[in-house]
Amino acid sequence: NAGVMQNPRHLVRRRGQEARLRCSPMKGHSHVYWYRQLPEEGLKFMVYLQKENIIDESGMPKERFSAEFPKEGPSILRIQQVVRGDSAAYFCASSGGMQETQYFGPGTRLLVL
């Protein structure tokens, strides 16, 4: 039973480009969460999605960031027109339901040059 998978593991983008981060939840999980971690800091909640629905996006920046979890396929976190401040590790987690343990993927480390 594969765990949460994220790809790519490392992503380098130049300022102004787009970054697409993918997350495949654990088998049987329909709840996906995205977090961002800056160096030497804890994780900051960004968004919580269920299939085809955004449940809580209170942690998402108002501009340039979007997330989706389509009926088929992985969840996508999309960052448009990246800036250097977007450089961070982005972690995805999944759970089988609300209030259940969230299991984390290995993260995508985004570097914006």
Added chain:
Amino acid sequence: SQQGEEDPQALSIQEGENATMNCSYKTSINNLQWYRQNSGRGLVHLILIRSNEREKHSGRLRVTLDTSKKSSSLLITASRAADTASYFCATAQGSSASKIIFGSGTRLSIRP
């Protein structure tokens, strides 16, 4: 500001000793979780304690929760070099308890 704040921020102990990390939070919670993160890696879920529980054990881990003081502690007994990592407490908030708020972590180093 962060919901969970760990104390101390960094801890260095001798292998075999016990390590205690504390976490304080501000608002009411549904549950509190502890995670471990090795350098440059993802998070590993260690233990979850619900708001109506006071103590929980898992192997060499012991977690306590005091909701009156809004604090939790994580004790690792008989520490090993492999325990070297950052440890985060996280609280679930909201009506759905879906939003997990992480503290800034305690960086634990085990000296051989």
